[in-house]
Amino acid sequence: MKKLASLLIVFAFILFFPLEVLAVDFTIEKTQIVLIYRKMVM
8 A cells, every 4th residue: 555655656756757847838938038138129
């Protein structure tokens, strides 16, 4: 039972970790775009 629980946690981590990384990358890209846009407007 304990083994199954740890397996589920590992599986969930593997499943959700790439999504977190993608979200962070996307946020960084959006921030850079906004900064570039502001520089162009100024």
